[in-house]
Amino acid sequence: MTTETKREPTIIFIFGGSGDLAYRKLVPALYNLYIDKYLPDNFYIYGIGRSEYSEDQYIDYLKGGIASFSRRKEALDETWKVFSPHIDYIKADLEKDDTYQEISNKIAEKEKEWNAKAVVMFYMSVAPQLAPMIATKLYEHGLTADAAHSRMVFEKPFGHDLESARALNIKLGEMFEERQIYRIDHYLGKETVQNILALRFANALFEPLWNCNYIDHVQITAAEDIGIESRGSYYEGAGALRDMVQNHILQLVCMIAMEAPVSFAADEIRNKKLDVLKAIRRWRKDEVHKNAVRGQYGEGWIHGKEIIAYRNEKGVAPNSPVETFAAVKFYVDNWRWRGIPFFVRTGKAMQSKSSLIVIEFKPAPDYAFPPEAGETWRPNRLIISIQPQMDIRLRFQAKQPGPQMILQPVDMVFSYTDAYGDNAPEAYETLLEDVIEGNPTLFMRADQVEKAWEIIQPILEAWQTRPPVDFPNYTPGTWGPEDAEALIARDGYNWTTLPK
Numbered sequence: 001m002t003t004e005t006k007r008e009p010t011i012i013f014i015f016g017g018s019g020d021l022a023y024r025k026l027v028p029a030l031y032n033l034y035i036d037k038y039l040p041d042n043f044y045i046y047g048i049g050r051s052e053y054s055e056d057q058y059i060d061y062l063k064g065g066i067a068s069f070s071r072r073k074e075a076l077d078e079t080w081k082v083f084s085p086h087i088d089y090i091k092a093d094l095e096k097d098d099t100y101q102e103i104s105n106k107i108a109e110k111e112k113e114w115n116a117k118a119v120v121m122f123y124m125s126v127a128p129q130l131a132p133m134i135a136t137k138l139y140e141h142g143l144t145a146d147a148a149h150s151r152m153v154f155e156k157p158f159g160h161d162l163e164s165a166r167a168l169n170i171k172l173g174e175m176f177e178e179r180q181i182y183r184i185d186h187y188l189g190k191e192t193v194q195n196i197l198a199l200r201f202a203n204a205l206f207e208p209l210w211n212c213n214y215i216d217h218v219q220i221t222a223a224e225d226i227g228i229e230s231r232g233s234y235y236e237g238a239g240a241l242r243d244m245v246q247n248h249i250l251q252l253v254c255m256i257a258m259e260a261p262v263s264f265a266a267d268e269i270r271n272k273k274l275d276v277l278k279a280i281r282r283w284r285k286d287e288v289h290k291n292a293v294r295g296q297y298g299e300g301w302i303h304g305k306e307i308i309a310y311r312n313e314k315g316v317a318p319n320s321p322v323e324t325f326a327a328v329k330f331y332v333d334n335w336r337w338r339g340i341p342f343f344v345r346t347g348k349a350m351q352s353k354s355s356l357i358v359i360e361f362k363p364a365p366d367y368a369f370p371p372e373a374g375e376t377w378r379p380n381r382l383i384i385s386i387q388p389q390m391d392i393r394l395r396f397q398a399k400q401p402g403p404q405m406i407l408q409p410v411d412m413v414f415s416y417t418d419a420y421g422d423n424a425p426e427a428y429e430t431l432l433e434d435v436i437e438g439n440p441t442l443f444m445r446a447d448q449v450e451k452a453w454e455i456i457q458p459i460l461e462a463w464q465t466r467p468p469v470d471f472p473n474y475t476p477g478t479w480g481p482e483d484a485e486a487l488i489a490r491d492g493y494n495w496t497t498l499p500k
C-alpha cells in the first residue's frame with residue numbers, strides 16, 4: 001500500500017451491506033483506510049440489502065460496528081462526521097432486475113458529479129450461493145463491460161468442492177476477464193503472513209537453510225478458542241477442512257514452501273504458489289485415515305465460558321458428522337521439500353486462539369558437549385506467530401550462566417508490537433486497498449483455487465464414505481482429539497504451542 005499514487009474515483013457496492021461481514025470487517029476497514037488517506041478523494045460506498053434502513057439509521061448502525069470492531073475507535077464522532085457522508089444504503093432485492101438498473105443509475109450519477117470515470121467495486125458479501133447469480137446479473141446489465149474499471153470481489157468459500165469450484169470458474173470466465181475477479185483469502189492480507197515473503201526473500205540468512213537438507217519438519221496451527229457461534233447453518237455445509245484447510249492453511253503452506261519469485265508481479269507470485277499446490281502429494285482415499293484426522297467438540301468450558309456441544313448449536317443436525325477440527329500431514333514432492341512432512345491442524349473450541357507456523361530444523365551434525373550439558377538440548381526452531389501474538393522467534397542453544405557448560409534453549413524474539421506498536425492494519429484493509437488499486441497479488445487465481453480443492457477432495461470423499469463413529473471426540477479447551485496427537489507422534493514429534 002502506498003499513499004503516493006493518485007487513485008481513481010471509486011464506487012464500492014457492498015452486496016450484503018446489512019450483513020455481519022460488512023458490519024464487522026468491511027466498513028471498519030474502509031473507515032481505517034479513509035483515516036490513513038488511502039481512499040481516493042472521490043469515493044462512495046453503497047450498502048445493499050433487503051432490510052429496512054433509512055440512510056441515517058444505516059449510518060448509525062455502521063457506526064456501532066466501528067465502535068465495536070474497528071482497530072481505531074478514538075475520535076469516532078469527529079472522523080465519522082466526515083467519513084459517513086460517503087455512505088448510503090440501497091434497500092433492494094438482488095434477485096430482481098430493477099436493482100441493477102438502480103445500481104447503473106447510481107454509477108452514472110456519481111460519475112457525472114465527479115466528472116470522471118470511476119472504478120466500481122462489487123463486493124459479494126452475501127451467502128456464496130447468491131454470488132454467481134449476482135455476477136451474472138451484473139454482466140447481463142452491462143455493469144462489468146469495462147474490464148479496466150469494474151472489479152468483483154468473491155468471499156470464500158469459492159465452490160463447495162473441486163467440481164463446483166471448476167464450474168464456477170468456467171462460468172465466471174465466460175463473462176469476465178480474470179483481472180476483474182478478486183477471490184479473497186483474508187489470511188493473505190494479514191501483516192504477519194505477508195511478512196513471510198520479507199523474512200524469506202529479503203534476507204540472505206534463512207534461504208540457504210530453507211530446504212530438506214536442513215529443515216526437519218513444518219507445523220502449521222490455526223486454532224480458535226470459540227465454537228461456531230451463530231454460524232451453524234453455514235458450518236454444516238462446510239466443516240474445518242473446507243472452511244480453513246482448503247484455503248487459509250494451504251496458502252500458508254505455499255508461503256513457506258514456494259520458490260523465490262523473480263519479481264513481485266502478481267502472476268509471478270501466484271505462479272510460484274501454484275507450483276507448490278501442484279507438488280503437494282494427493283492422498284489416495286485408502287491413505288487418508290493414516291494421514292488425516294477429524295474431530296468434533298462436545299460440551300465443555302473455555303476460559304470460564306460454557307461451550308455448547310457442536311451438535312447442540314443452532315442450525316446443526318443432532319447427529320452431525322461435520323468436523324470442527326482437522327489435522328493433515330502433507331508432503332510437498334519437489335526437489336526442495338522431498339521427504340519433509342508438513343503437519344497442519346485447525347479447530348474450533350480449542351485451548352487458545354493461536355495461528356502459528358513452526359519450522360523445526362535438523363539437529364546439529366555433531367554434538368561434542370558432555371552429557372550433563374545437553375539434557376535440555378533442543379533442535380533449532382523458527383516460530384512465526386501470526387496471531388493474536390504477532391512475532392517471530394528463533395530458538396537456539398545458549399550456555400546457561402555458571403561455572404559449568406550447561407546448555408539451554410533460548411528464544412530470540414522479534415515482536416511486531418515492540419517494533420511497530422499494536423495498531424497494524426487489519427487484513428481487510430490491505431485487501432480492499434489492493435482491489436481499489438487493481439493489484440491482485442494477494443488474491444487467489446482460478447487455477448490456485450482448483451489445485452487446492454484437488455488436494456482436499458480425496459480427504460472429503462474418504463470422510464464422506466466413512467462417517468465418524470466417535471463424534472464428539474474432543475472437549476472444548478483442549479488441543480483437539482487424541483488422534484491428532486498420534487498423527488504427529490508417529491513421526492516422533494509433538495505439536496508445538498507458544499510458551500505462555
Ligand SMILES: NC(=O)C1=CN([C@@H]2O[C@H](COP(=O)(O)OP(=O)(O)OC[C@H]3O[C@@H](n4cnc5c(N)ncnc54)[C@H](OP(=O)(O)O)[C@@H]3O)[C@@H](O)[C@H]2O)C=CC1
Nearest residue numbers: 016017018019020021049050051093094125126128155156
Ligand atoms: N461474517 C464473517 O465473519 C465472514 C463471512 N464470510 C463470507 O462473507 C459472506 C457474507 O457473510 P455474512 O455477512 O456473515 O452473512 P450474513 O448472513 O450476515 O449477511 C448476508 C447479507 O446478504 C444480504 N442478502 C441476502 N439475500 C439478499 C437478496 N436477495 N437481496 C439483497 N440482499 C440479500 C442480507 O441482507 P438482508 O438480510 O438485509 O436481506 C445480508 O446483508 C459469506 O460468503 C460468508 O461466507 C467470510 C469470512 C468471514
Ligand SMILES: O=C1O[C@H](COP(=O)(O)O)[C@@H](O)[C@H](O)[C@H]1O
Nearest residue numbers: 156186222224243244248355387
Ligand atoms: O475464514 C474463516 O476464518 C475465521 C478465522 O479467521 P481469523 O482471522 O480469526 O483467524 C474462522 O473463524 C471462520 O470459520 C472461517 O470461515
